[in-house]
Amino acid sequence: MVPIPPDPRTHAHHHDTQQAEESLRGQLEGSGWTFVIPRPVSAAARLGLRAAPRADAAQVTEALPGEALERLWDDGHGWVYVRTVQDGYLGWTRLDGLTAPQGGETLTVTALRAHAFAGPKVSQPITGELCLGARVTRAPGEVVEEGGRRWVPVVLPDGTDAWVGETILLPLPGADPAALALRFLDTPYVWGGRSAWGLDCSGLSQLAFAAFGRPLPRDADQQQAALAAVTAPQRNDLAFFPGHVGVMLDDRRMVHANATHMRVTVETLGEGEYGQRLQAGCTGFGRWTP
Template sequence: MSPDLDPRVHARDDATRTAEATLRQHLEGDGWTFVTPTPALAGNARVSLRAAPSGTSAQVSEALPGEALEVLWDGPDGWQRARTLHDGYLGWVRRDALTVGTSGELTVTALRAHAYAGPKVSQPVVAELCLGSRVTRADGDVIEEQRRRWVPVRLPDGTGAWVQEVVLAPLGSVDAAALALRFLDTPYVWGGRSAWGLDCSGLTQVVFARCGHVLPRDADQQQAALQAIESPRRGDLAFFPGHVGLMLDASRMVHANATHMRVTVETLGEGDYGRRLAASLEGYGRWTS
């Protein structure tokens, strides 16, 4: 295999001799079956991408409701090999967690939000949404109820629902550091990408996405994608072995971490954890495009 074929983003299975069609020129030997992916969407809930086709395997990433994926091949017991399109990241997903269609034109801008069966907060919750989820505007007028404005939408699987207009309000000009700080105390979840739970690179990826910057999924990939710099400023990323944080200034950093099991702010070089972080610092990166 070519050394450039990262198994996180290049799909191949040596056991079944199956690979994506784009790898045809990179794989040696006979007997390979090359597949062309088919489009899919994450359904009404966050979709867990796992390291292996098993519910007990590690979660490697998440697809948010309405995000686009592509399915490569079927695995055992209702599992499918799939890729999230925004970052090209691979994982195993449950077939029944996906749907078909086109990503909705409305993007949820609230960190966490609920979709309801009707235009009233006492109605049943039919879906959990989050920053970056995609829904479609449904037919019908906005309904005002006790000075709340309810928007009719269709969830990714086509189900009708209602959300308050405020959860779709444009973010306007976004400061990455300020947005990251809104995630303070969000629980740490390995592979997570939402305010319901996320990991270090999930936080930086989601925040940068809302600033219009597409980052890869993992910390080492993000480090390779950014320009290395010596002196950080607000909005730059700090990199450590298997870890990343977002700088608030030249020394303070916000990050999702398994030490506190939540999103916290640390000052590099201060306190026991801050000193350990400073000692393992690999460098800083800045978005320059």
């Protein structure tokens, strides 16, 4: 038997506790494994998923409000090992950040950042923080018009009744991930982040493509392996570097979340000191294909 690659990002198995997900039964070396059937849960709000069950452990990714997760096992001290369903990524998060999946009509937030309110008026208290890709449930009741604005009654992922402006739910125009990525300019860089409140390089590319139904894996190396390699980049191709990725705006310009500037910026490959370093370190380009 050839063992599976021990990639902790996508294969739920811990040798120290001898726990693994049921789908790996018969694929792991040794005996004494306890196999667990994943259970569906949701993120009650934005949740940092960490490399270990500790608050000071590195954030490896982020679950968005209402995002579908799978609960695998607990550490007995308030931490839970979970998987993000949309990209299969694993990490530890706090139990109190999880909730049961809601029924009913699901609405997806299309604004980069948004708030939910206690009532259908901008002066009402803010009851929730939302972002591109977050999911809320349509609540019973009619849309309310107020001051030229339209308010939709919703239930937030944590079960709170709230109202959101209809504009944060409107379909995105076109199918241009590069244009959407550009809207994130100056968003703070956050390791493991996946929202306009803070994100990393592969979080930006993943969000920009997912908004138009083009799924990508979580990390830069995974994204490079998933895409078709090309030598002459064009708009909406991805540029890859060791541990880094950016979205091409044309054959030379690239938008990316980077720790050099600690924000989302645009660079021209080969131009200026930073652009020259990027061009020298480029390991290739990838193109999303159906």
